[in-house]
Amino acid sequence: MAGTVVSPSQDELVGCVDAAVQAPSIHNSQPWQFLLVPGGVEVHSDPSRRLPAVDPQGRSMHISLGAAVLNLRLAVRYLGRREHTELLPDPRDRRHVATVRAGERYTPGGDDEELYEAIPHRRSNRSPFEDVPPPPGALEPLITAAAAEGAELRFLDQDESDFLLYLALMADERRRESPAYRRELYNWVTDDPYRDDGIPLAAVGPWTEGGPVSLRDLAPDREVPGRASVRLEREPTVAVLTVRGEDAPPQWLRAGQAMQRVWLDATRRGLAVSVFTTPLEDPELRDALRRPSDPITYVAFRLGYAPPAAATPRRPVDEVIAYTRPVPIRPPHLG
């Protein structure tokens, strides 16, 4: 019957969650839980996976959740359904960050299918990239990808890139002065082959004269077997992602969705990507980087060409699907 919406099957929704969990997350903390509801999937944060030292406000956690929401939306469209997404739908529950529902049938169009198909191929690539930078034609579509999610992607000129990379290394050095930060990193960067979260020690990437290629030393005070010393590409291609408005969960979720769309779009175009947030986590450096009227930068990208990086592990879907509603977290004013 025209206009009738048939709910996707349980298996189809589980398949959508399987796409969602492949999203990137800060320290591969995978701070999410999913609840299957009639016709869709709710996304909740998992406060037990919050990283208080690196991310005291939960900004990076929400950016990670936003990335999972984008994957979920693409997966619903890939089922041949329109997707209806509400961010932070319950004002009494900060933990419930999104509900994605499958709507009417439609034929996926535009970039939807290719972006969905890029999900399992997206990686953080912490190796040096080729010296030849990507041509403007390969980068311009990424600006459109960010705009499609209400964000702005700006490519930096060489002086600006050098300055941001310098700030990132400085911020990283400052962060490492904190024992709590180093302890947290130690817990989330792992040589345990059975762990299905955290960053494998083998993925931390090499070192350059100035600091780690990853722009965050993921293994301070640790021996990394086979960790090479390399030279960074000559003229790194760096872009920053900004979102207008307050520095608050709705904008963080928007930034996460935009980050993921840019990352998937870059992946399908054969680009290697790594992201870094070190200079943006330090309130002083963040403010030094912008005038008060400027939109806030949430994520910085390094883009180029390189052999593919290995995949990092994920928890299986049955561990992240909740069978009862996750206990809500009330905003402070509701007590």
Ligand SMILES: Cc1cc2nc3c(=O)[nH]c(=O)nc-3n(C[C@H](O)[C@H](O)[C@H](O)COP(=O)(O)O)c2cc1C
């Ligand atoms: C908000 C956010 C911040 C991140 N910051 C960094 C960073 O500063 N340096 C880095 O090497 N990786 C960073 N990452 C990448 C994660 O470590 C990576 O996504 C995670 O380990 C999973 O690996 P994958 O991206 O290869 O799937 C960040 C990811 C997110 C979502």
